Amino acid sequence: MRVAVISDVHGNALALEAVLADIARHEVDKILNLGDHFAGPLEPVKVAAMLSELDMVAIRGNTDRYLLDADPKYLDEHDKATLRSLAGDAMDWLGSLPETEVFEDAIFLSHGSPNSDETYWLDRKDKKTGFRAATHEEIEAELSAERLPVYCCGHTHVARVVTLGDGTIVFNPGSVGRPSFTMGDPESAGRVSPAAAYAIVETSAGKWHVNLRQVAYDNMAAAAIARAHGSEKWARDLEHGRQR
Template sequence: MKIAALSDIHGNLAALEAVLADIQQQGADVIVNLGDILSGPLYPSQTADLLMRLGLPTIRGNHERQLLGADPARMGPSDRFARGVLSAAQLAWVRDLPATLRLDDDVLLVHGTPQDDLSYFLETVMASGCRTATHDEVRRRAADAEATLILCGHTHLQRTMKLADGRLIVNPGSVGLPAYEDSQPFAHRMEAGSPHARYASVTRSPRGWEVEFRAVEYDWHAAADLAASNGRPDWERALRTGYC
């Protein structure tokens, strides 16, 4: 089995289309979507239309949960922008997405960790910034999840770690937003370091799961220009450079 894992599209339609074209060239038995799909100042509605047509195995992320909140005035700007342009049918699709999903008996899809869509799986945030999580930290977060492969998203960084018990955790990085800043639990930055659209190809072989991280070119300057025109200079810089 060859799985193309996508995450954190954030309404970046051009990045998504470039990734799908790359997957078509590289081949995949199934494409999965790990959440944070639409929120952002780009093309939430058009991205939803495409994904609804494709019918990929898809879970919700924290941004799907947030943009379904009762009061748009209390949402962050990315969720509020998406909420303002999504149709009732698109919101219903988002509402029906599961928090986690089993692709096969031994493949688990999560957004953050198996327990929480806001927790980082393979990174740890400290007062001094963000670092790669230790094996012990990742083992505790994986808890008793029974899967040889756990696919996660949320941090927008391509990373993988194999635990001593054989479980492999893979974050494919972000299709649509290569950098962001957050203040919780401490101020930190997540930066991919280039503006490429990212995903992972994970293949089952006689030796176990093998991971290939992909970085795909697309017209990120056009995406950055759109973010700027929609009042998001933070997104403009992230999309154009891969840095905050």
């Protein structure tokens, strides 16, 4: 079995297009999508059209939930513009997505953790140092006693693979649309870039393997779109990668 795992597209059609082209070269059996599809000052309508054509298993993320709830306290001006631009079909599709899913009795899909779409699972917020890698004990605290072999999560936008003591794999594919990295973290070495991120997961000789991938795309054009929509912060993040 070979699957592609994507997450946190955030309306970045240019990045998604590049990632899907790379996925097509790997002959995957399915695409798994961990949510946060549209929110951001980019091109949500184009992303909705592209996603509608895919054979994939998708769940919703925390920003998807914010768009569906349309609670002003969670929405900035870009989110409000996204809501105005998306057609009914896209929002109906978003509303049909589950919070979590299990693929082929082997891979657990969550956006944050199995228990919350807002949990930073593999990276934790620290008031003094910003983000840090979670300990194995913190990671295991989110898991039930009966485990699947593979768990995937998004939300932090930081690509990371952790293998626990019993062999359980927990990984974050990183973000397609707004890649992030954690400064000073050796596990992020080689992934400090604005390239779009995703993962290929496959079985070989009875074992699971996760290949974190980066795909170059016209990130400067994406940054220009964000800047044209009034977000200098997103533009800088797209130009250089988002530091967490």
